[in-house]
Each structure stands twice: as C-alpha cells, then as structure tokens.
Amino acid sequence: MAKTLAELHFEKIRGHALRHKKRAEKAFNETHRHANALFRKHKVVLGKIRHHTIRSAALAGVSVGILAAPAIATSGPQIAFASPLNHISLARLVVQDRQDQLGIQKIPSTDQYGPSAKLASLAGLVPAKIKEIAPEYQDNLTDAQAAQFSQVIQEVYNVKVTNQLDGVRLYRNQGIIAGEQHLPLYPGQPLSEHVSDPTRNLTGMVPGLPAYGYFANNRQSVTQLDISREEYYMALQTFLTPGWSQDYEHLYSWFKYREMFIINPETGDAVKVDIGDSGPGLSTHRQFGGSNEVIMGLGLGAVRTGHVYVFFVDPSDKTPLGPLGQR
C-alpha cells in the first residue's frame, strides 16, 4: 500500500532524528571512549538514562502485578508459580511426556529448551493472556497492545521488550516463522561442529555467505558469544523495515546481531535471539526464520513452523540468548 504524504513526511523527520542521535553517539564515543566502559560497569546506558531512573524506582518497590493471580490451568494439574526447583522438576516430567506423545526426538540437556515455558504453556496462563490482548492475528500490534504484551513479558519472563527501538519499527511483529539452516561461524567450518543441534545433519548449513558475513575470521578467534549468536539466531526481513531505503547503511549495521524476543502465542514458549541473517525471501510467504535451536525452543520442533510475535529487546537486558524460563 502506498504511503501517504504525512507518513513520508514523518519518516523524513525521523530519519533526521536518527542521524542526529547517531552523530551525538559517535562524537561522544570518539572523545570519551573510556566512558562507555564506565557506564556499562555501573549498568547505565547513557541514551536510556530516563529508563534507568524508572527501573530504579521499580526496584525500590513498585510492582506491576498484571499476573498476580495464581496460574489457572485449562487442563492438567493446578500449578502455582512456586520455587524454580518445583517448576523445573515437574516440568521436566511433563516435557518428556509431551515429546513421547508427539514422537519427536529426545532432546539432550535438561533446561535447554525451556521446560519452565512448557509448564506455563500447559498451565494456559500466557497463551490465554495473549489471546485476551490480541484476539486475532494482525500484521502489527497497536502501540497499546504492544505495551500490554511488554508488561506480560516483563512480568513472566523478566525481559524488557518494545515494539520500537531507537525510532525503528519492524515491518511486521507477527508472522510465520520456519526453520533455517546453520550459519558458518568462520570460513570453511564443517557442519559437524554445530554440536548443540542433534538434528544438524538434517538441518544443514547455508550454502553461501550470510547477510552479516562470518562471525569470526578463523576457528581460533571464535568466541562463546559468536557460538551463542549462531545457535540462537533469527532471520528478519530487514529490507522491508520502514525507512530502509533512506537509511540503509545505518539500519544494516543497527540490525546486525540485534537482540530480539520471539514468543509462540499458542504455547507461551519464548526465546531470546539475535538477528543473524536477513530474510526469508518474499516468495516463501514467511516473515521470520529461526535456527533449529530457536525453533525447538519455541516448541515448534515437530512441525518446524508456526505463528510467532517478535519484539525488540531493550539493550540494557542481560538475559543470555536462548530459551526463556519464567520468574
């Protein structure tokens, strides 16, 4: 649909504001590079200092409490959010039972694919709440709906998310996700090294160079962060972002390894990921892609595709990449 003059005017002004901000950050980084490390040390993101003051107030004793009521199960046992140990012990049994029912391959490791999330899904609390906020699938949530989503996600997963960041909005924050192939960490990396995925021989490796290139120049320089980023990467249609053509260079870098939150609204399974590739192509009629580890973490291992909601993660969030348990 063609944009109105008003929309184009707004995008032009937003482009100016983004460049204004970028220039300020660049100038500061050039003259006070050491200060960024000091801000990180004291857990402050300078540009987001007002959010920091809000969080400080929250930690002082202001609670949100949107999900204060005990979990209500639509089927199965009544489960309250008790101690994490109780969560995981019970959930582990439930996950194994569910895998048996679906006939899917046993997954190594215990919490790797979010048994706590499956616990919540079976309790029906998170999916029911999502259904209440957004009864029908729509390309994009309204700002009000997104704010409600953010509140639920903060309360349940302890991750701060938003549907716009630094003036950037996603082309779509709802759509279909499907499994992607592994990305090479360095030139010539063999598929056999992607040990976190027991189905890697079925998944395969992309034949060409990903949008953001290799994670490292060679095997020796690969870091744990590189491994995590590849393990839990998503593909996003960055080229469809509003303002892309006007601000391509900035947005290309801005999206690289940007941390995102993906949730399966049918089950409540959620994963913190990073943007490791661009895509999928328009001809696929899908909006998002995910590594096999992401697909499994979303509870989509049996079908490898499904509806998801996607949000930006606040840069101050320190949750590791991977499936998300609950408070």
Add this chain to the structure above:
Amino acid sequence: MHVFYDHLTDLNEVQTILSSQLQPEQVDEILALLDEALHHHVFQVVLDAIPLQTHDQFIKQFAADPSSVDHLTFIRQYAPDIEDQIRIVSQRENQRFIDAIHA
C-alpha cells in the same frame, strides 16, 4: 525520569514545531530520539570539564541518582560556568536539528 541537567535543556521549541506537523505519538517518538542525543551532548561537555581520574566516581554517583543536584555542585568546582555550557550545547544541537528538518 529526571536528570540533574533537565532545567538547562529545553526541547519545547522543537516540540512546538513538530506538533504543527506530526501526530502526537509521532512527536513523542522524535523527542525521545532527540532526548537520547542530548544526554550524549551534555555528558561530552561534563566529562570534558572534570578531571579524567574523577570520571569513574562521577558516573557511579550519577548512576545511583541521576537527578541529584550534588552533581552540578561537584562539576562547578572545575567549571564554574558548566550550566552555561550545557545550556549552549543544548540550544546549539536543537537548532541544528530544526535547521535540518527545514532544509
């Protein structure tokens, strides 16, 4: 949501201009970006004004209470005209943005 230099920085003129052209939520989005830029401009001035060896302690205390008036008291020891400097950089950058959107 306050920081110690809020009374020295002013986005009202920019807000007035934007409000005549954009929807309220669009204005808020633009102001949020300009606010983020402003923090970097102000801290560039602040960190230039105080000795390098005080930066760690200053940022630590700022992180603990961004709105405390003690921060200005501290900086004034090294730069008595710090409030003027912050005011000037804020006005300069706001005007730069206004000129850019009118270009």
